[in-house]
Amino acid sequence: MTGKTFSSVWLREPRKPTSPGRSREEIVRAAVELLNEEGLDGLSMRKLGAKLGAGATSLYWYVANKDELLELVYDEVWGEMRVPDADEVGWREAASVLAHSMRRVILDHPWAADLIGRLPALGPNALHVANEMRKMFKQAGFTGLDTDYAIATLTGFIFGMTIPEVAWNSTSGHEQVDLGEMRSLLLQVARRFPHMREGFELAEMEDPRVVRAVAFDFGLVSVLDGLERRLAT
Amino acid sequence: MTGKTFSSVWLREPRKPTSPGRSREEIVRAAVELLNEEGLDGLSMRKLGAKLGAGATSLYWYVANKDELLELVYDEVWGEMRVPDADEVGWREAASVLAHSMRRVILDHPWAADLIGRLPALGPNALHVANEMRKMFKQAGFTGLDTDYAIATLTGFIFGMTIPEVAWNSTSGHEQVDLGEMRSLLLQVARRFPHMREGFELAEMEDPRVVRAVAFDFGLVSVLDGLERRLAT
DNA sequence: AAACTCACTCGCACAGTGTGCGAGTTTTGT
DNA sequence: ACAAAACTCGCACACTGTGCGAGTGAGTTT
Numbered sequence: 325m326t327g328k329t330f331s332s333v334w335l336r337e338p339r340k341p342t343s344p345g346r347s348r349e350e351i352v353r354a355a356v357e358l359l360n361e362e363g364l365d366g367l368s369m370r371k372l373g374a375k376l377g378a379g380a381t382s383l384y385w386y387v388a389n390k391d392e393l394l395e396l397v398y399d400e401v402w403g404e405m406r407v408p409d410a411d412e413v414g415w416r417e418a419a420s421v422l423a424h425s426m427r428r429v430i431l432d433h434p435w436a437a438d439l440i441g442r443l444p445a446l447g448p449n450a451l452h453v454a455n456e457m458r459k460m461f462k463q464a465g466f467t468g469l470d471t472d473y474a475i476a477t478l479t480g481f482i483f484g485m486t487i488p489e490v491a492w493n494s495t496s497g498h499e500q501v502d503l504g505e506m507r508s509l510l511l512q513v514a515r516r517f518p519h520m521r522e523g524f525e526l527a528e529m530e531d532p533r534v535v536r537a538v539a540f541d542f543g544l545v546s547v548l549d550g551l552e553r554r555l556a557t
Numbered sequence: 558m559t560g561k562t563f564s565s566v567w568l569r570e571p572r573k574p575t576s577p578g579r580s581r582e583e584i585v586r587a588a589v590e591l592l593n594e595e596g597l598d599g600l601s602m603r604k605l606g607a608k609l610g611a612g613a614t615s616l617y618w619y620v621a622n623k624d625e626l627l628e629l630v631y632d633e634v635w636g637e638m639r640v641p642d643a644d645e646v647g648w649r650e651a652a653s654v655l656a657h658s659m660r661r662v663i664l665d666h667p668w669a670a671d672l673i674g675r676l677p678a679l680g681p682n683a684l685h686v687a688n689e690m691r692k693m694f695k696q697a698g699f700t701g702l703d704t705d706y707a708i709a710t711l712t713g714f715i716f717g718m719t720i721p722e723v724a725w726n727s728t729s730g731h732e733q734v735d736l737g738e739m740r741s742l743l744l745q746v747a748r749r750f751p752h753m754r755e756g757f758e759l760a761e762m763e764d765p766r767v768v769r770a771v772a773f774d775f776g777l778v779s780v781l782d783g784l785e786r787r788l789a790t
Numbered sequence: 791a792a793a794c795t796c797a798c799t800c801g802c803a804c805a806g807t808g809t810g811c812g813a814g815t816t817t818t819g820t
Numbered sequence: 821a822c823a824a825a826a827c828t829c830g831c832a833c834a835c836t837g838t839g840c841g842a843g844t845g846a847g848t849t850t
Contacts (some may be wrong), residue, residue: 326826330728334726334742335739335742347798368836368837369777369836369838370835370836370837372802378799378800379799379800379801380800380801380837380838381799381800381801381837381838381839382798382799382800384772384837384839385797385798385799387698389837389838390837390838401760405583409761415572421650428687436672438671438675439726440674440720440721440724441670441671441673441674441720441721441723442727443724443725443728444673444719444721444724444725444728446616451749451750451753452750454753455750455751455752455772458750458752458756462663462752468755468759469756469759469760469768469771470775471755471756472756472759472760472772473772473775473776473778474769474775476718476772476775477714477718477772477775477776477780478774479721480714480717480718480721480776481713481714481717481718481780482717483717483721484712484713484714484715484716484717484718484720485709485710485717487673487674487711487715487716487717487720488673488674488677488678488712490674491673491676491677492673492674492677494675495563495635495677497678506568509567509568511664512751513684516681516684517687517688518688519688519689519691519692519695520684520687520688520691520703522704523691523702523704523705526701526702526705530843532618536709538702538706538707538759539706539709539710542703542706542707542709542710542787543706543709543710543713545787546707546710546783546784546786546787547710547714547779547780547783548778548783548822549782549783549786550779550780550781550782550783550784550786551589551761551779551783552566553631553751553782553783553786554775554778554779555700555777580827601806601807601808602807602809603806603807603808604809606829611828611829611831612828612829612830613807613808613809613830614810614828614830615827615829616810616811618826618827618828619827622808622809623808623809687793742819750836752834
């Protein structure tokens with residue numbers, strides 16, 4: 325374990341000098357664009373500099389290092405998540421809309437999936453979402469730490485459902501894999517793991533994207549039901 | 558989108574030549590060791606070669622590229638997950654033990670958290686776990702695709718709960734952050750996001766590790782309750 | 791007007807990365 | 821003994837993040 329000292333953009337002076345109205349947001353915006361186009365590996369300081377018509381190392385005036393830049397872009401995706409007001413639509417509806425929104429955002433920004441396991445979500449946008457979720461679950465009737473447990477449970481489910489989906493999408497983007505070979509491999513697998521066979525047969529009649537969406541909905545009502553049951557005690 | 562052709566170690570000839578009983582497993586084992594010691598960034602082909610007393614590029618005889626090596630080590634962690642027999646202990650108990658086992662394995666191999674979002678779990682160990690889970694949920698009473706949805710829901714919850722926990726651990730390993738500064742920042746946050754305040758106050762009286770473990774249990778019973786409810790319809 | 795300060799830019803260099811290539815070495819098969 | 825196959829590895833290439841220190845240009849002070 326490298327004795328790394330914990331540091332985060334968010335745990336520092338509220339602002340850098342940033343006197344000219346110019347650049348940090350611009351950098352983050354360009355970085356997000358680059359990430360959307362080329363993925364996490366496609367983001368390098370040199371490319372980002374070039375995209376902004378700047379030298380590679382100029383960016384280091386606005387950002388301490390690449391990790392800090394990643395913290396900033398990570399919070400940016402939290403900013404895209406929509407949390408409806410539970411007072412207006414009820415907590416279950418609010419939670420459901422939020423869940424689909426979070427899933428959508430991650431699928432649209434696959435690189436964010438990698439960041440979830442690397443950075444804690446401490447930025448203002450993430451805190452805003454957390455705050456709204458807390459309000460939502462309190463409105464549902466949760467109290468004390470149970471409220472936070474409910475938040476963790478729901479976001480956990482959403483992330484855990486979506487992150488592997490990203491992994492799957494990244495490989496099967498336009499699959500070059502021989503379909504016949506794939507099929508025969510599946511058969512071979514089915515022999516060694518007999519319980520999987522039925523699942524394979526059922527799943528291959530549907531569009532995988534649809535299957536995953538249905539699975540998400542199935543899981544979501546389960547989780548919400550489970551949370552609702554906690555309220556009864 | 559780079560038109561990457563999908564390829565996986567698992568979708569290829571069942572075996573490389575591998576005539577001498579010697580090396581591929583050994584490489585994977587050493588890689589896992591290196592990963593446990595130094596994390597995902599600490600694994601480089603050169604270091605791995607050195608650890609094995611071999612030249613850096615010698616490994617490429619046994620492994621097509623680094624990604625393939627990662628697929629192999631990824632499946633290795635699936636091999637550490639324990640799935641009890643649902644016929645003996647009942648599906649709820651089996652699911653619960655499995656969940657805690659998966660959480661433990663990921664916390665013990667934090668680098669695996671990054672791989673979940675990058676690679677689909679297609680290795681033999683992963684398939685074995687999936688197979689056992691399918692058996693477990695069928696024993697519970699699920700049928701058809703619902704069985705697969707239940708699997709996705711449970712593993713989704715487990716991963717989604719644990720992956721951010723890994724992120725948090727990686728920063729707060731031995732936190733060098735000024736506690737007073739942290740405190741004052743939290744107060745500032747609490748002003749902007751009032752609903753968070755109660756959560757902060759409650760949480761800071763407990764050991765964060767314990768809080769997260771409790772949250773996991775809370776979420777787990779919720780998810781299992783929710784799944785059980787699906788059986789009623 | 792001259793001097794100074796300070797926000798900002800960026801080229802160079804260093805240590806490190808994955809990996810293709812092709813020339814070597816060892817082991818195996820006949 | 822000879823050939824073929826299995827295996828090793830040094831070199832080179834293009835790339836990475838980033839510390840350093842010299843440069844630029846606008847604004848402020850004297």
